[in-house]
Amino acid sequence: MNMSLGILGTKVGMTQIFNNTGQAVPVTVIKAEPCIITQLKTTKTDGYNAVQLGYQTVAENKLTKPELGHLQKTNSQPVKYLKEFRLSNEEAKDFQDKYQLLTQENLEEKNTIGLDILNSVQMIDITGYSIGRGFMGYQKRHNFKRGPMSHGSKNHRLPGSIGAGSTPGRVYPGTRMAGRKISRKTTIKKLQIVQIDLENSLLIIKGSVPGKAKGLLYISPSKTR
Structure with missing residues (x-):
């Protein structure tokens, strides 16, 4: 079973690569820098298991005092985005074993999660916000018919x-x-991973993903039945 824990990233753009047979494959490049673990939730403290990740550091004046206070509990850097990934009991146990029984009290070690969690994953789900089309008339917006000309x-x-x-x-x-x-908000499922560049924190997947360049994306392994 794949763990539902994922990461956050930003869309760089689209290009094409050539496979071994010489065919051009359209791909999307995603910048996925390591995410900071900002909070751990358990069934004892919150009623469910979850991991909260922070992405893209910003200046302190860009956040509100409640947001800064939440991050200061674990001495985390100010981050622009926070995303919570829910885990089952089995996934939470596997996560703690992998990160050496990590608890809310010892998050000050600046534990991060990067692209390495996708090394053994072939298919992923990506969620983002589609590009808006701006202001348009009722015919184009709702496919109404026009009047007599x-x-x-x-x-x-x-x-x-x-x-x-x-x-x-x-x-x-x-x-x-x-x-x-x-x-x-749109989710595209079962996207194939073409290449993972850990050195430059780049993820290359086959096909397109929602949103425009520099848009925020939520990346998680696809569920297997």
Whole structure:
């Protein structure tokens, strides 16, 4: 069983590499620097097992006092992102064995988790936020049909009536209209790892991942049945 513990990274961009047969393979390059273990949760203290990781160090003035106080409990550096990975009882035991029975009290050793946890993994799941499409009309946003384009028509690309008569005399919430097509949280599963560069903290995977360059990504091993 693969451990559900993952890491965080940022998307660098896309390129292509050539395999042994000379075929061009589209790949995505991800920068995944080591993540700091900022908190450990157990069934005794929090009711469940989890590991909280911090990613991308920042200046102290970029964080609030509660955030700084949380990180100072383990003398961790100020980080921009925090991500919690839940673990089962078996996974929590394996994690503690691997990191020499790590506890919340001895996190001051600045234990980190890097790309080495993916050495024995072939498939991964990556979660990120898709690229927003900006403001667009109701036809492009919701695939509505246009009005007649003949001479005399005054309804070429208008949305038409949006009211519900004198009763209730208002527009219902959720009415499909023109607006901003925002980004959404998206997960792509079963992505194949092409190469892991531990020296430069680079992860190369086959295919594309959600988001634009410099976007935050959550990387975890794919579940095996």
